[in-house]
Amino acid sequence: MLAVNRRKRIVILGGGCGGVVAATNLGRKLGADHEVILVDRRPDHIFMPAFLFIMLGERQPRDISRSLSHLQKRNVRVVQSEILGIDPTRQEVALAKEKINYDYLIVSLGLQTRPDLVPGFAEASLHPWEMESAVRLRDALSAFRGGRVVVGVPLGPYRCPPAPYETQWMLDNYFRQRGIRDRVEIEYFTREPEPTGELHDPVVWLDAESKRRNIKQNYEFVVRSIDPENKLVQGLYNYKINYDLLVMVPPHRPAQVLLDSALADTETGIRVDYDTLMTKWDNVYAIGDCADMPASKAGGVAHQEADVLAHNLAVKITGKGRPVDLWLHTI
Numbered sequence: 001m002l003a004v005n006r007r008k009r010i011v012i013l014g015g016g017c018g019g020v021v022a023a024t025n026l027g028r029k030l031g032a033d034h035e036v037i038l039v040d041r042r043p044d045h046i047f048m049p050a051f052l053f054i055m056l057g058e059r060q061p062r063d064i065s066r067s068l069s070h071l072q073k074r075n076v077r078v079v080q081s082e083i084l085g086i087d088p089t090r091q092e093v094a095l096a097k098e099k100i101n102y103d104y105l106i107v108s109l110g111l112q113t114r115p116d117l118v119p120g121f122a123e124a125s126l127h128p129w130e131m132e133s134a135v136r137l138r139d140a141l142s143a144f145r146g147g148r149v150v151v152g153v154p155l156g157p158y159r160c161p162p163a164p165y166e167t168q169w170m171l172d173n174y175f176r177q178r179g180i181r182d183r184v185e186i187e188y189f190t191r192e193p194e195p196t197g198e199l200h201d202p203v204v205w206l207d208a209e210s211k212r213r214n215i216k217q218n219y220e221f222v223v224r225s226i227d228p229e230n231k232l233v234q235g236l237y238n239y240k241i242n243y244d245l246l247v248m249v250p251p252h253r254p255a256q257v258l259l260d261s262a263l264a265d266t267e268t269g270i271r272v273d274y275d276t277l278m279t280k281w282d283n284v285y286a287i288g289d290c291a292d293m294p295a296s297k298a299g300g301v302a303h304q305e306a307d308v309l310a311h312n313l314a315v316k317i318t319g320k321g322r323p324v325d326l327w328l329h330t331i
Contacts, residue, residue, distance in 0.1 A: 007033065007034055007035065008030075008034045008035070008103040008104065008317050009034070009035040009037065009100075009101065009102050009103050009104075010026055010030070010034065010035070010036050010037070010102065010103065010104045010105075010106065010313065010317075011037045011038075011039065011093060011100055011102040011104070011105050011106070012026075012036070012037065012038045012039070012105075012106045012108060013039050013040075013083055013086075013093065013105070013106065013107050013108060013109055014038075014039075014040060014107070014108035014109040014110060014288070014290075015038055015039075015040030015042065015044075015045050015068050015078075016045070016046075016048070016108060016110050016288060016289075016299070016302065017047075017048075017288065017299035017300075017302040017303050017306075018108040018287040018288035018299075018302030018303065018305060018306045019038060019040070019106070019108035019287075019288070019306070020038075020045050020068075020071070020306075021302070021303050021306035021307060021310070022106050022108065022287065022306035022309060022310050023036060023038040023071055023074070023076045024071065024074050024076070025306065025307065025310035025311070025314075026076075026310045026313065026314065027071065027074035027075040027076040028074055028075070029310065029311075029314040029318075030075075030313075030314055030317060030318070031074060031075020031076060032075060034317060035077070036075060036076045036077065037076070037077045037078075037079060037100065037102075038068065038071060038076055038077070038078050038079070039078075039079045039080075039081060039083060039093070039095065039100075040068060040078075040079075040080065041080065041081065041082050041083070042068075042080070043067060043068060043069070043080050044065040044066060044067055044068060045065070045066050045067075045068055046064060046065055046131060047064040047065075047066075048159065048160075048299065049160065049299055050063070050064040051064075051128040051129065051130070051131065051134045052128050052134075052163065052166055052167060052170055054128065054131065054134040054135060054138060055128040055134045055137050055138055055141070055167075055170070056138065056141070056170060056174055057138050057141075057142065061131055061135065068080075079095065079100075081095040081096045081097065081098075082095065082096045083095060083109075083255075083257050084096060084257065085257065085260065085261055086105075086107075086257060086258070086261040086263060087261070088105070088261075088263070088279075088281035088282070088284050089281075091103070091105070091282075091283070093105070102283075103283060104283045104284075104285070104313060104317075105283060105284045105285065106285050106286075106287060106309065107258070107263065107270060107279075107284065107285065107286040107287070107290055107291075108286070108287050108288045108290065108302065108306070109254070109255040109257070109258060109288075109290045110159070110255070110288055110289040110290055111157060111158070111159055111252040111253065111254060111255075111269070111289040111290065111297060112252065112253060112254070112255050112256070113129055113130055113250040113251070113252055114250065114251045114252065114253045115250045115251070117154070117156075117251040117253070118154055118223055118224075118225060118226060118250075118251055119224075119225040119226065120225050120226030120227060120228050121226055121248065121250060121251075123226075123228040124226040124227075124228040124231075124246050124248075125226070125246045125247065125248040125250070126140050126245070126246070126247060127247055127248060127249060127250060128163075128167065128247075129158070129159060129163075129249055129250055130250075137247065140245060141171075141174065141245075144184075144244075144245060145180065145183070146180060146183030146184055147183075147184065147185070147244030147245065148184075148185040148186075148187065148242065148243050148244045148245075149171060149184060149185070149186050149187070149243070149244065149245045149247060150186075150187045150188070150189065150233065150241055150243035150245070150246050150247065150248070151164055151167050151168050151171070151186070151187070151188045151189075151247045151248070152164070152188060152189040152190065152218075152221070152223065152233065152241075152246075152247075152248045152249065153189070153190050153191065153248070153249045154191075154223050154248070154249060154250070154251045155191055155222060155223070155251070156251055156252060156253070156267055157252050157267060157268045157269075157289075157297055158249050158250075158251070158252045158297065159252060159289055159297050159298070160296070160297065160298050160299070161296050161297065161298070162206075162296075162298075163249075164188065164190070164249060165188075165206045165209070165210065167247060168186060168188055168210055168213070168215050169209070169210070169213060171186060171247070172186060172213045172214075172215065185216070186213075186214075186215045186216070187215065187216040187217075187218060187241065187243075188210060188215055188216070188217050188218065189217075189218035189219075189221040189223075189233070189235075189241060190217075190218070190219060190220075190221065191220065191221065191222050191223075192219060192220070193219055193220055194207070194217070194219040194220075195207050218241060221235045221239060221241070222235050222236045223235055223248075224236060226246070226248075230242075231243050231244065231246070233246065233248070252289075252297075253267055254267070254268075254269050254270070254290055255290065258270065258290060263279070263281075263284075263286075264290070265292065266292055268292045269286065269289065269290045269291050269292040269293075270286040270290055270291055270292055271292045272285070272286050272291045272292065272293060274293065274294070274326065275325040275326055276312065276323075276325070276326070277291065277305055277308070277309050277326065285309055285313075287302055287305040287306055287309055288301070288302030288305065288306075289302065291305070293305075295328050295330055296330050298330070300330060301328060301330055304326070304328055304329065304330075305326060305328075308324060308325075308326045311323070311324060312324065
């Protein structure tokens with residue numbers, strides 16, 4: 001019993017949806033008797049699903065930001081710092097000014113946008129997958145008077161798979177409300193094949209809804225580069241799509257520290273046990289977008305994973321209650 005009751009330190013890396021939920025739950029369950037630490041490079045939690053509303057000017061950055069310091073009310077110590085390294089053999093995290101040892105580590109560092117992976121992307125695309133770009137896109141949309149708007153996705157994983165469809169439809173509504181939809185063409189491209197099957201299949205319904213809104217769909221289009229000067233998206237086999245305004249999802253990859261520390265096994269993240277979210281390292285877990293799971297890279301998934309993991313860790317540390325398996329409610 002002494003081993004069970006010894007004061008433990010749980011370190012959570014990342015203050016996104018998964019990290020905040022895990023920290024909140026663990027702080028409530030364990031914070032009085034154990035130490036819960038959350039580390040993030042930013043002082044605020046940013047609610048990323050609302051970037052689409054920033055894009056339309058329906059929210060301001062301050063509306064979707066909350067200070068992580070509020071977690072202190074839940075018995076969580078918040079450390080604002082860049083994460084320089086993770087050593088799972090020493091059970092140690094290197095920060096900018098200190099090193100922190102842990103008994104349990106939860107990695108919730110999401111995916112990072114990597115515009116450099118598509119030549120010309122940084123100069124060409126405005127997109128709602130980062131706050132700053134969403135604000136620039138908002139300004140570009142307000143000045144847009146007509147032309148071709150192209151929404152598209154690159155190869156590889158990216159945050160929130162339904163968002164490119166939501167982006168198409170929100171732009172469709174936006175231009176209708178401004179009374180200029182008849183002067184705007186909206187197109188979409190994706191690397192995926194054209195869906196077939198019954199309308200109740202989600203991907204079939206998404207395709208049908210876009211076409212109902214008179215949004216042209218370009219399937220099996222694999223981006224190679226973008227020509228900002230001539231406003232062309234260049235794909236394989238010399239396929240090209242021209243645009244006046246490009247709203248393309250940036251390529252995503254795991255955080256560089258996960259690659260440098262050899263925690264990320266693939267471009268989709270850290271391999272985990274699908275039931276427990278454990279990694280191959282003792283007492284190291286991964287949740288959210290940085291976990292290599294057969295599920296959407298979305299905040300709702302991260303939230304559910306954080307709930308289950310926090311419960312199971314509390315059971316493991318206190319010896320009270322029963323662990324549960326992860327059962328995701330998602331598509």
